[in-house]
Amino acid sequence: MAEELDNVDRGILYMLQLDARHTTSQEIAEKVGVSASTVRNRLDRLESNDVIDGYYPKINYEAANYPFRVMLVITAPPEDRAAVVDRLMDIRGVITAREMLTARQNIHVEVVGTSTDDVVRVTDAIHSTEFDVEIESSEIMKQRQVQPFNHFYFTEQSDDGDDDAEG
Numbered sequence: 001m002a003e004e005l006d007n008v009d010r011g012i013l014y015m016l017q018l019d020a021r022h023t024t025s026q027e028i029a030e031k032v033g034v035s036a037s038t039v040r041n042r043l044d045r046l047e048s049n050d051v052i053d054g055y056y057p058k059i060n061y062e063a064a065n066y067p068f069r070v071m072l073v074i075t076a077p078p079e080d081r082a083a084v085v086d087r088l089m090d091i092r093g094v095i096t097a098r099e100m101l102t103a104r105q106n107i108h109v110e111v112v113g114t115s116t117d118d119v120v121r122v123t124d125a126i127h128s129t130e131f132d133v134e135i136e137s138s139e140i141m142k143q144r145q146v147q148p149f150n151h152f153y154f155t156e157q158s159d160d161g162d163d164d165a166e167g
Contacts, residue, residue, distance in 0.1 A: 003049050017148035020055050066112040069141040070119050074107040076133040093122045
């Protein structure tokens with residue numbers, strides 16, 4: 001069952017998405033108008049209820065000497081999509097696999113590597129007999145942008161008593 005999020009929860013999630021590594025509970029507390037202990041308790045609840053699924057670094061793969069980034073679009077039998085996505089994540093070089101709700105082109109896989117040989121190794125693994133899939137296309141990616149989900153904006157109480165939207 002989905003958890004109902006209140007203004008404090010949304011504020012915590014928004015602040016974590018901006019910079020989870022360098023944002024303290026105290027800083028979040030000041031922004032959302034609660035105590036740091038309340039923030040820590042809310043974080044524990046959000047984590048235990050799987051609202052917060054983990055904390056991941058944002059990696060610049062090119063700076064880490066993985067300059068090749070490819071998006072593979074795959075078609076798998078609809079009943080096998082979830083299992084295929086799970087198995088794809090075990091292939092070295094696969095960094096994301098998205099299950100789409102379409103009959104064709106229903107899996108999108110992002111691959112990084114140091115050379116085209118790495119990408120060929122991944123596509124060879126996908127073409128193996130373990131997978132009953134078809135690679136529909138492969139596109140070299142230039143960049144991918146990610147931002148905080150803007151519906152986690154929260155309302156902060158201003159000094160004059162009016163609510164101001166934060167963002």
